[in-house]
Amino acid sequence: MSEKIPYKIYLSEDEVPKAWYNVRADMKNKPAPLLNPGTLKPMTAEELDGVFCDELVKQELDNDTAYFEIPQTILDYYKTYRPSPVVRAYNLEKALDTPAKIYFKFEGNNTSGSHKLNSAIAQAYYAKQQGLKGVTTETGAGQWGTALSMACAYLGLDCKVYMVKTSYEQKPFRREVMRTYGADVTPSPSNTTKVGREILERFPDTPGSLGCAISEAVETAVTHEGYRYVLGSVLNQVLLHQSIIGLEAKAALDKYGVKPDLIIGCAGGGSNLGGLISPFMGEKLRGEANYDFLAVEPASCPSLTRGKYAYDFCDTGMVCPLAKMYTLGSGFMPSPIHAGGLRYHGMSSILSQLYHDGYMRAATVKQTEVFAAAEQFARIEGILPAPESSHAIRAAIDEALKCRESGEEKTILFGLTGTGYFDMVAYGQYNDGLMKDSVLTDEALEESLKGLPKVDL
């Protein structure tokens, strides 16, 4: 059977999924609701409507509807870069001399270079539908900002991006890609917002952080008529849109009767992993099939493996709603030597709940191991992976090597979320042998967790 499986499995246009799948519909324990940071009461739709687009608020709060039809405009845009292939990594299997069968779902085939476009186009679409002028957001490494700029250009929306200052300075090409698509890009913290000015006053030399850029983007949205804030990960709505990854992957594998034993994804805020595993997790939750799910995070930013399951702020400025999630504390910043992305302090509430209930596993990897896996993969399979994606590659290679020892013919599916063309400074450090590992110390973790808000529910 396996001989017949092509190197790349593509779906035809009519095999492409026409609805997103909402895994919350099949969860017995639903993810905890977002809380209002002022009252600590669950956020109502009306409260959320001030920050997010109306339709996206409905998706955010809907724990029961299993399928959401994908609007035709979004399907049309998806056609420009989807379906994305499921690749049978024959070359990697051979190089590793493993009996394991390795598949990856490749999301790097669009200009943003990552899976983030899947949600960007959806969020921009609903903003446009609502008659808004534009959206605001933050970006760290730049993939999300790029994806949103592309989506806004397509739909004719204004796009204001707060880019973490170090990235703004270190990744000028990312910045210019966004500007080419028409976005207005501001380094964060900036003096365009109250929260930005406050942070600059206290820490004039701060390199910025995602949490801080989020605060600025939210403030800008709520103080500008006709603008809403959009977020590229963590939220329930984002996992819903990203379910397209898993639905396509499952449809492609089903065509050949392939059932993965182990599904691996890197985990920053949880959107690609949540999207990839959703339909498989649905089967597990309904008791129809069993799968082993593995979230892979950096040792320097280990929210699932070492964080606390608690309500926390989603941003440094504490203006956003609180989410119950595995968190390292909203003031957390990974060590400055960390170069591999996945820097967010928290994790999607959906994945946090599933992890808490024992439906998935998590592991950490160190960055030199991650870049070693990236290099090996690039040389063998040809694709230059994003450092984020390479966390999943590392874990997949390690699992395949275990199979070589045990002789087990495990079927492994991992998410290859994007390409690393804008990460060459980090690759350069690795190539020059200058990259060091950083593992979060217990002391630093304890210190960071002291800032958790006190919430009694």
Ligand SMILES: *Cc1c(COP(=O)(O)O)cnc(C)c1O
């Ligand atoms: C943003 C990003 C991630 C991490 O975000 P998740 O929400 O955890 O998926 C992973 N890979 C790439 C290429 C990214 O751009």
